[in-house]
Amino acid sequence: MRRERDDSEDIARVRVFIDHWEFSLSWQIAYSGFTRRKLTASDLENAQVESQKIEWKLLPDIILEHLDEVEYIKDSPKELRNVDVYASARNSGNQKADNDFRNWLEKELDPLPGFEVYHFPRKKLKRSVQCKGCGASLDRPELEKGLKTKMACDLLSYAVEDLYDIGVLFADDPELSPSVLCVQEIFDKKIIHIGLKSRGQTLRSAAWGHVLLNDLMKDLFKPHDFGNKRTRK
């Protein structure tokens, strides 16, 4: 939705960009902190499936509430325009769970109001690598193809078309720093990074402001997962 920018009392248009895997991983780490459960390697592997526990439909309101606590922008009225989720389903070895997850992305997450899910296939590299210790063939992880460039391109192209004022970024990859700096310096947009304190430092430094994911956590559980969940107004 484009609009004329000559009104000084404009509502700040908020657009959210979520790297699904990185957000899921951070959420899983934060979740284990809240539930005081020791995180295992398989918990991290299952982060994408576990992400279905997140209260996605509450996410837009939660983000807006927390933006109202960020210095310098807390007094501006805000309006959420879109939540873009960039996902690349991993093959966990459990085919049913993987299929269920893809269905969930397509049939539950994408139809939520304001949500748009972009799905990127993963690619296995053809060239094999041998272990320098024993010569065994190493299993190279599948790589997501095109997700980061699509995110970088969208951050930039929506800014070029003046489709947002505040970009909220759930991602940790420093690859996105140049696009963050570009939209801030050239297009006068504000990027707010949301993530764990222990991850995504480069992106958090590049961003205009940040909110720590831990501050959102208490609102992001489903009631059966977290007994003390606050009732939303």
Place this chain on the structure above:
Amino acid sequence: MRSRAGRPSRVRVFIDYWNFARDWYSIHERQPDKNMDWAALPAAILEALDRVPLLRSTRKELRAVKVYTSLQPPKDSGFDDLDEEEKLGEERRLNDWFQNDLDQLTAYTVDITPRADDPLQCDVCGHRNSHFVEQGVDTKIAIDLVALASSDLYDIAVLVTNDSDLVPSVQCVQDSLDKLVLHLGFEDIETEVRTAAWGHLFIEGMFADIVRTSERPYS
């Protein structure tokens, strides 16, 4: 492409170095002394653009050639088999060539991305193997394509890469920012970038101008 009232069309060239070099090596496998004459490339591109039917009548002016690279040669170059000291030596040599030769050619800028270690642990013996990957080169090209177009700093982009990750940015600058993107690559290597781009050039048509015979460095 917007008319610029008689002024020449500004051309920018974007090159993903290792993506291009891999194809170059595979095409010239049987002639390892066949090297690329980087200094001759910009003029060869302008000449090739003059042969594109809808661009024939437009005057063209080269603005910049930007080469995006990392100090991470392709896997089949044997780089991974070197020990750490040899790797450092090779990296220094590459860095020296990128900065003191290629970058100093007229109109060229080289953007070097540091390589990132993404170690692989062996399931059999537990050994932690260094595994370096090129990270961020494609996003840098995507950003420059869009950001320079939005600041109206070129009219024609010549894109030298087969990385399909760049398709959204190609579509964006063509559809929203009214720029022309031409893919430059090898005729036999099919790529989604060529399909997405407004037009294309084949590098084989430039061989007479840009292939030189010399001892083969990474160039």
